[in-house]
Amino acid sequence: MLKPYLQSDLAEAGCDEAGRGCLAGPVVAAAVILPPGFSNELLNDSKQLSERQRNNLRHIIEQEATAWAVAFVTPEEIDKINILQASILAMHNAISQLSPKPDFLLIDGNRFNPYPGIPHKCIVKGDATYMSIAAASILAKTHRDEYMSAIAKEYPQYGWERNKGYPTRDHRAAIAAHGTTPHHRLSFRLLDPQLSLF
Numbered sequence: 001m002l003k004p005y006l007q008s009d010l011a012e013a014g015c016d017e018a019g020r021g022c023l024a025g026p027v028v029a030a031a032v033i034l035p036p037g038f039s040n041e042l043l044n045d046s047k048q049l050s051e052r053q054r055n056n057l058r059h060i061i062e063q064e065a066t067a068w069a070v071a072f073v074t075p076e077e078i079d080k081i082n083i084l085q086a087s088i089l090a091m092h093n094a095i096s097q098l099s100p101k102p103d104f105l106l107i108d109g110n111r112f113n114p115y116p117g118i119p120h121k122c123i124v125k126g127d128a129t130y131m132s133i134a135a136a137s138i139l140a141k142t143h144r145d146e147y148m149s150a151i152a153k154e155y156p157q158y159g160w161e162r163n164k165g166y167p168t169r170d171h172r173a174a175i176a177a178h179g180t181t182p183h184h185r186l187s188f189r190l191l192d193p194q195l196s197l198f
Contacts, residue, residue: 013102014132018140022165026072029090030139045127046137069097
């Protein structure tokens with residue numbers, strides 16, 4: 001059972017990201033403030049849910065949340081500042097869009113750069129612990145998946161509508177066969193060490 005909050009007297013925003021381990025596409029973060037008393041028996045870490053469940057919950061969260069926001073950081077920016085800093089930047093960009101502003105931030109994971117003026121707590125496996133982080137994980141994942149399926153039409157050979165940019169065997173084989181696209185993260189190891197280019 002997910003916990004509704006860490007501190008009941010504060011407006012808490014849960015924050016999470018999706019796409020950190022991908023070879024292609026943006027890293028996407030979401031921040032969500034849920035209203036007092038919010039509950040949904042399906043709400044869980046997005047990785048534990050089916051695509052259909054995530055999409056259904058996305059609509060509920062977007063309709064019922066006190067505030068929510070999603071932010072994308074591009075592959076070019078990821079290559080420039082590294083994936084950890086890009087993930088934190090995406091979270092900061094999502095938080096900055098929230099209205100009303102939260103009193104406190106619940107961050108999934110163990111690394112974060114303080115957001116000006118708002119205290120935070122990092123929680124490992126927070127998306128399986130707190131409702132607001134689980135809600136953020138669902139928004140980040142569904143918005144990113146939707147984007148990857150859209151750009152897959154432009155580059156059908158990479159199978160992004162299926163693998164969403166993650167390092168599957170088929171995705172790595174497509175990179176070996178067709179090279180990279182503007183959506184690939186050039187600072188990542190794109191090829192399977194066991195796949196020869198020659």
